[in-house]
Amino acid sequence: SQKIEQNSEALNIQEGKTATLTCNYTNYSPAYLQWYRQDPGRGPVFLLLIRENEKEKRKERLKVTFDTTLKQSLFHITASQPADSATYLCALRPYGNNRLAFGKGNQVVVIP
């Protein structure tokens, strides 16, 4: 069956360190993969997109990698700040399918 897996345990990290989140997928052929941020009581907000033929994407303090052999994407927040505390969702769009499939999300708590 198709799965998108993110760590269910919250990641607690000291301010200034790099937070790294993992998204693993099974039985998908993604055309691209996205990361969204969701704050409590709010809708997801798009952060980054990485395509199947790209290895790495950056945006300010965010970095995403994509390894189609490992079927995995890593999401990094460098120099983390308390304002980065949120849940981060991984989503992918399979080839030939116009639906976005989401992971459950992984909570990040940045401790001052």
Add this chain to the structure above:
Amino acid sequence: DTAVSQTPKYLVTQMGNDKSIKCEQNLGHDTMYWYKQDSKKFLKIMFSYNNKELIINETVPNRFSPKSPDKAHLNLHINSLELGDSAVYFCASSQRTDQETQYFGPGTRLLVL
């Protein structure tokens, strides 16, 4: 200035009732979506409309009926509400069907008692 707005924000109702949730986007997008986020936090697509036409209809009970009066609006009507319908419902939009970035509304928290 809100890009994607939903009303109501909270909805508490009794089992068996019929209710509607409204969504509007002022981004000029062609495609709109309804998602359900359950208590386990999985966000699952329910429906998608492109220019008022239904293009995605996931396996959803037919008690749920979306309606798009124009491309800026997508409403969701739910008949005979059940306890299991309790969830957060998100509306989203994208410029086109194949446009990657989706813009989400703030969500409607539905609690069925």
